[in-house]
Amino acid sequence: MSDTTNESQTFSAESYFATQPQPPSLAADIQGVHEFIQRQRQANRCVVLVTSGGTTVPLELNVVRFLDNFSAGTRGATSAEYFLKAGYAVIFMHRQFSLQPFSRHYSHTTNPFLNFLEVDASLPSSSTIDTAYPYSYDPAPTAPTPQVTVTLAERARLLSVLRAYKAVHEQETLHMLSFVTVNEYLWLLRAVSREMSVLGRKAMYYLAAAVSDFFLPQQRLSEHKIQSGKGNLSIEMDQVPKILKPLVSEWNPEGFIVSFKLETDETLLVPKAQQALERYGHQVVIGNDLHHRKYRVVLISPAAQEDAANQPNGVLASQPKYDKFWIEIDPNQPPSHPKEIEEDIINELIKRHKAWIESA
Ligand code: PAZ
Secondary structure, three states: OOOOOOOOOOOOHHHHHHHOOOOOOHHHHHHHHHHHHHHHHHOOOOEEEEEEOEOEEEOEOOOOOEEEOOOOOHHHHHHHHHHHHOOOEEEEEEEOOOOOOOHHHHOOOOOOHHHHEEEOOOOOOHHHHHHHOOOOOOOOOOOOOOOEEEOHHHHHHHHHHHHHHHHHHHHOOEEEEEEOEHHHHHHHHHHHHHHHHHHHHHEEEEEOOEOOOEEOOHHHOEOOOOOOOOOOOOOOOEEOOOOHHHHHHHHOOOOEEEEEEEEOOHHHHHHHHHHHHHHHOOOEEEEEEOOOOOOEEEEEEEOOOOOHHHOOOOOOOOOOOEEEEEEEOOOOOOOOOOOOHHHHHHHHHHHHHHHHHHOO
16 A cells, blocks of 8 residues: 655644644643652652653554554663662653563563462462462462462562662652653653742753654644555654753753763764753763663763863863763673662762752
């Protein structure tokens, strides 16, 4: 099928929000964010918005097919835990069903939690129990209650994850929001950013989600499933507006903003990250390449400018415009105590955020 779509246009953030539909759940989502931020303000906490996971771009209104962006949500979920550990309150805005703080340790693909559970050996064998109570939550009252325990080797780790998880719940410092499409992501980002502006410099943005650069405006979407059988499919997509621009200049100019740049060609990391800083004027761009992202990243930020008055001859030598700060860990981590690069990234960012608040 040939489905050549016409009339592509360039969307500014303003024209995007004027023409693309607001998600039905937005008002309720933002009410929850508003209340969360009020509580954190009263507790005098810094709040970080962590975005995580990939966005989709539907190709049909009744969606069967969509374009997706690569991201498991590991960076975001792991980073959120380190922010929480450091005393930050976290708004975790993630792609539905991607990894989440704490539960990520027992992801069904890499580390299924059922592998760490065992049934009390004094009871009948598991096959007997299964036959007696298949998937039942209500065993017969006369039957002995099966005792499920965690394997000895996993107890220490589970305990520390569980304690951190319970503490966060008790303190109510984690607020979850989810999106699927790039449209939901953009509407949420704008609304959450505006809510966070009351925090002034105490607001941090950690934009780790992998956001599509292209989308199909609602007005050009086919209502029903695109039919095959008529040859090639050709779709012209529009560019997603550069959302960092209004975030930095309008929605929360006081916020400490950290964006990510993902490349597959490592030589592009530094120039592309510098280009993003130049264009948007925010605080940090973290460059990472697809294959080494778990072991090596580079933080690019505007260079601190020397004051000419402090120079002996009152003249400044030409200064670099950007600082580069590499963070690396050994890729061969011991399985019992693996170091996570996010720990070092978050420590560095918190140091810089503190300086940013103090320099106000
Ligand atoms: O979620 P994950 O751990 O699999 O991947 C993280 C990442 C590579 C998506 C993230 O670090 C990142 O670079 N996000 C921004 C991607 C972008 O340039 O749009």
